[in-house]
Amino acid sequence: MCVKDTKTAKRVVWINYAMNVVLQILLACVGCVIYAKYSQCDPIKAKLISRSDQLYPLFVIQTLGRFPGFTGIFIASILSASLSTISSGVNSIATVIVEDIYKRISIARPMSNERQATVSKVLSIGLGLFTIFLAFIVSYMKTNIMTIVLQIFGAFTAPILGVYLLGFFTARVQSRSALVAFTLCLTFQIWIAVGSTVTVKPPNKQGGLLPTSVVGCMQSVNISVPMSKNQNYNPLISLYSIAPTWFVFNGAIITLLLGLIFSFICDSKYPKIVDKSLVITRDxxxxxxxxxxxxxxxxxxxxxxxxxxxxxxxxxxxxxxx
Incomplete structure (x- = not known):
């Protein structure tokens, strides 16, 4: 909607895709470098930090701290990226609430531009305060914030992606089969997300985390090792130990497969008639x-x-x- 024609919009989407691939590769390289530095001296086990999302700031302080200005550039980059993302997200949510909810339940129609601006500003302030409150709550949680974000993101967006793939690549699936597949996948994803959060995992089932130790630490470290107890074996522990980065992939595949299965069961009597205006080519x-x-x-x-x-x-x- 911000470019001159559809062809330019497609190019923008492909450029965005390429830049996201490069970004993910850079993030993976950062993770590999951090693991290479701390694999033999885990700061969490050495009690230097309390949560895994503090590894990156610790790495920057210990590695780039001896170069004047680099730590400040890192902090400025993090703050600018966070503030821009939060502000755009808050404004987007406020716009959606005004357009899709408030305008439909409002008695005064049509709404004036001044009233829309006032309502949007009030909603932005309220959502901003609510975001600060959530950040305050998360600061007391022991779970990595990125793990929570990936679990929530994978639980709710994977079924949507699966339905989109169904509509994009298949011509047989009807709305009823897609809705059933979406509901089942959403229920399954939420169940896995909750189970992986509340279930205590054994040391060898840590959701895809690589093994670390403290043998390489320069100074002696006192580590309290809990006594092993005979616990009842949970047959779902392997399912709850799936890495959060796999949530989106697993959910999309489950939705796609369920949609195809229900289409053969429920939609077999529907004629396979496809509107040619909805079909696109590779070009x-x-x-x-x-x-x-x-x-x-x-x-x-x-x-x-x-x-x-x-x-x-x-x-x-x-x-x-x-």
């Missing part, structure tokens, strides 16, 4: 690659205008193939 998706083909077709079509009408259709088809 429509990869618009950057298709623009050159369109130019070539246009050039060939212009050459046709100069060809005499005595030429046969076979000669035209041979020229098109060429």
């Amino acid at each position: 429509d998706i990869f618009s950057c690659c298709s623009s050159r083909k369109e130019v070539m077709k246009l050039t060939i079509a212009q050459k046709y205008n100069g060809i005499s009408t005595d030429n046969t259709m076979i000669e035209k088809e041979s020229m098109l193939k060429t």
Whole structure:
């Protein structure tokens, strides 16, 4: 909606995708570097920090602290990225509430621009205070905040992605099958997220975390090792120990498979009629690659205008193939 045409919007989406891939690769490299530094001297086990999301700031302080200015640049980058993300999120939520909820229940219609601006400002202030309150609550939690975010994100967005893939790649699935698949996957994802949060996992089941030790610490570290107790074996411990980064992938695949299964069971009697206006080709998706083909077709079509009408259709088809 912010660019001039659909083709430019597609290019923006592909550029955004490429930049996100680069960002994820850089984040993975940062994680590998931090693990290489602290794998033999775990700061959490050494009681230097209390939570795993404090590893990155500790790494910056210990590694870049000897270079003047680098720590300040890191803090400024984190604060600027956080404030911009929070402000845009708060404003987006306030806009959605005004457009989809407040306008529908409001008696005064139509709403004036001044009233909309006032309501949006009040909602932004309230949502901002609520965000600060949530941050205050999270500061007392022992669980890594990124783990919680990934679990919530995977639980609620994976079914939506699965339904989108169903509509994008299949022509057989009806709305009823998609709704059943969405509901079952959402229930399963929430169950796994809650179970992985409240279940105490054994040391060898830590949700994809790599092993660490304190043998490489320079100074002696006192570690309290809890006595092993005979606990009842939980058959679902392997399911609850899935890494949160797999939540989105697992949920999308589950929704896709359930939708296809229910489509064969419930939608078999529906005729397979597809509206041609809803079908797109590969050239429509990869618009950057298709623009050159369109130019070539246009050039060939212009050459046709100069060809005499005595030429046969076979000669035209041979020229098109060429």
